[in-house]
Amino acid sequence: MPGSPALDVSGLTVRYGDTVAVHDLDLTIPTGQTVALLGANGAGKSSVVNAVLGLLNPAAGSVRLLGRTPQDAVRAGCVGAMLQHGGLPSEARVGEVLGLVRRSFPTAWPLDDLVVTAGIDGLLDRPVEALSGGQRQRVLLALALAGAPPLLLLDEPTSAMDVEGRRAFWTTMRGLAGSGHTVVFATHHLEEADAVADRVVVVAHGRVVADGSTAQVKAHVAGRTISFTAAPDRGLDCLPAVTGVTRQGATVTLATADADATLRALLADGGLPDLEVRGATLEDAVLSLISTVTHQTIGAAR
Known part of the structure; x- marks a missing residue:
């Protein structure tokens, strides 16, 4: 839908039994931004990503991607995703898996360009089982890009990559952002967020506790x-x-x-x-914000 934000989350609440993973969270991301979701383990980042992709039903709130529901956006090829625990089918070659996924979209990314963009040149004939951890992440990126989606959601995308692989990956992300794609990623590598994100959103105890540029978030820490x-x-x-x-x-x-x-x-x-x-580094700022919110939460519970 013309003029719609890439992502518009309003009042999102996610529960797992009696546990509230995300509480009344609001987040709007315009098209073309590169946004880092930061926070400790259990902060609610992956739950937000899963709700945005329609992989779980929230207890409350609404999610729109480019003006569509998550299910409609995924079916239309508007969003590509790399999940933290994403897998690849066994007993298949990379080219076979990529071809199957590309055929499921009405408009697929041209294969030769996709191979270069994702950095998987020379891997199409390789069995999935023979891929290294970094190569698997690159193939998962290619699958996420297969439908030429305007919005990318990445959950810990460089977790299995070495330093060189991470550097090459973020060079690719900067290129995609420069061509108009919206990139939203959750990561524990705060130096990556500091280097590539236009905007940082810090989540703690299921709530947004800071939202701004890296310089603005760092300003939360004095000294x-x-x-x-x-x-x-x-x-x-x-x-x-x-x-x-x-x-x-x-x-x-x-x-x-x-x-x-x-x-x-x-x-x-x-x-x-x-x-x-x-x-203060971005790590200093995020740790300070999380510590402050944790103490406030514990104090309120007493």
Whole structure:
């Protein structure tokens, strides 16, 4: 439907018996964005993805994909998915599986271009059982792209890939986003989210607790860290504004609420070899947000 968001979730609630996995969650994603869903295990990310794909019936709320219900969107080839526990049929070759899936769509991605885009050149004649973990993920990506879907949903897509494979995968995702596809992915690799996502949505206890650019999410964490090389006997705990001290070999890392005040005191006390000052990472911000919400939830339950 022209002008419709790629994904529009309103009041989504998912229950498993007495357990509430997702609670009254709202999320709207315009077309063309690359969005990372972040959160700890059990936060509700996979339940959101499964509800969006129509794989479970929510207890409440509505989900629309490009103006369609999940079932209609999937049937029309509007959405492609890589699930965390996705599998491939045994006793088949990659080309046979890919051909079967492509034939199920009214408009399939041209095979030669699909092979190049998914990075599976040379794998079409290979038995599924002979694929490495990274190769399986690449084949699953090809299956997700087979219908040329405008919306991609990826649940831990690089979990079985090595560093080189992950880098190549996200190069592919950036290319797809640049050509107008909407990419929504759940991941535990926060450095990937920081590098490729236009927008980050942090989920904790089934609720959205932060939503914005990586810079906006990082801004939730005040303070900076100061790292440098120091002798073991150098006293650091009583420095101004220092909130934490960690040592790894000769390297000391100070968490500080006022980097200028801490640095002035350090410089007055001696040199600072290998000095590095940085703001909060995305991992720092996500862990802080999850910790805050967890403490609030526990407090409310008492």
